[in-house]
Amino acid sequence: MLRTTFTEAFGIDHPIVQGGMMWVGRAELVAAVANSGALGFLTALTQPTPEDLVKEIARTRELTDKPFGVNLTILPSITPPPYAEYRQAIIDSGIKIVETAGSNPVDHLPHLKDAGIKVIHKCTSVRHAVKAELVGVDAVSIDGFECAGHPGEDDVAGLILIPAATRELTIPVIASGGIADARGLVAALALGADGVNMGTRFMCTAESPVAQAVKEQIVANTERDTKLIFRSLKNTARVATNAVSTEVAEIEKGGCEFSDIQHLVSGARGRTVFEKGDLDAGIWTAGQSQGLIHDIPTVAALVSRMVTEAEALIAGRLSEMTDMRVGAAS
Structure with missing residues (x-):
């Protein structure tokens, strides 16, 4: 098995993480990830109240006895959720x-x-990431520009961001963005990461709670089928290309306030996409890793395949290349 400082510190078998995803990080998916030996996260704010989160945690425990966690995303808001109450529920x-x-x-x-x-x-x-280490977190997940959701405003892709982060940090670093298979896992480890985080790839699994139409669209999409929206508002988000994200991007080209597009990008509309399978009901997050996703496996099959193929890559192709260089040098 691939053992890293991250797997040892967090008590998991494989250096693979399913991070929190709004409307996606529910008990069935998280338990399947945990049972596969990876680390899954429930999404706290997917649950309408802290009491509902307690119930979802209990439901997850009925499905697995392996470690899992909870994501708590803290964002500025006119009417913020009761973060302290969600925290206490956790x-x-x-x-x-x-x-x-x-x-x-x-x-x-x-x-x-x-x-x-x-x-x-x-x-x-x-x-x-450096600031997060200074304030006392135990690990960081570093999102490259390829990722779904909010990649920040620096536009730095993972090939640069991962080694730049691992050079500066002493705590485990989890590589996130653009990773969907064994090749991404091996590359991330080679760049200095201690594990990988996948969102879009786990969203497109049998146990994922999103509608089948969404999963099939991810399989059909290529790496070019995403849109960057909210760029003009300095809150960039990467979402799947559809009628709504295309309309938002066009409105932004002419300059706009958030109020001009708020009706198009509401969370309720995005939830409808995931739950009803209406792909143009609202915006929905997806990363460029769509271009690497060609099936809808079970979580267990996905994680097993990634680990097995990663070990084969390390022991096979990469080892053979090393042997060739050694042979040439001698």
């Missing part, structure tokens, strides 16, 4: 791994650390 439920994202998690860390919880913070730049 603590009271005995969760030992939390993934934070969005704003600096410094206000939440003392509460989580006092409860013996390990924290992974998602970042989109080296400077934010």
Whole structure:
């Protein structure tokens, strides 16, 4: 098995993570990821109340006895969710791994650390990752420009971002963005990462709770079938290309305020895409890794395939290339 400082510290078998995804990180998917030996995260804010989150954690525990975590994404909002109550629900439920994202998690860390919880913070730049280490997180997940969702405003792809981050950090680094198979896993490890995070790839599995039409569209899409929206608002998001994201991008070209596009990008409309399979009901997140996804396997089959093929790559092709260089040198 591929063992890293991350697998050892977090008590998992494989250096593969299914990060939090709004409307996607539910019990069936997370439990399947945990049972495969990888690390899955429920998405706290997918649950309408902290009490519902407690129930979803309990439901996940009915499906697996392996480690799993909860994602808590902290974003500025006119009417913010009751973050402290969600945090307390996580603590009271005995969760030992939390993934934070969005704003600096410094206000939440003392509460989580006092409860013996390990924290992974998602970042989109080296400077934010360094800050996260300084405030006390246990690992960072670094998002390259290829990723779904919010890749930041620096436009730095993983091939640069991953080694730049691992050069500066001493805590485990999880590579995120553009990874969907064994080749991405091996490349990330070669770049210095201790594991990989996949969102779009796990969304396109049998246990994923999104509609079958969404999964089939991911398989049909190529790496070119995403749109960058909210660029003019300095809040870039990568989403799947559809009628709505195309309309948003066109409106932005002429200059706009968020209020001009708010009706198009509401979370409720995106939820309809995932739950009803109406691909043009709203915007929905997907990364450039779509171009590497050609099937809808079970989670167990996906993780097993990735690990087996990664080990074969390391022991086979890469080892043979090393032997060839040694032979040529002698």
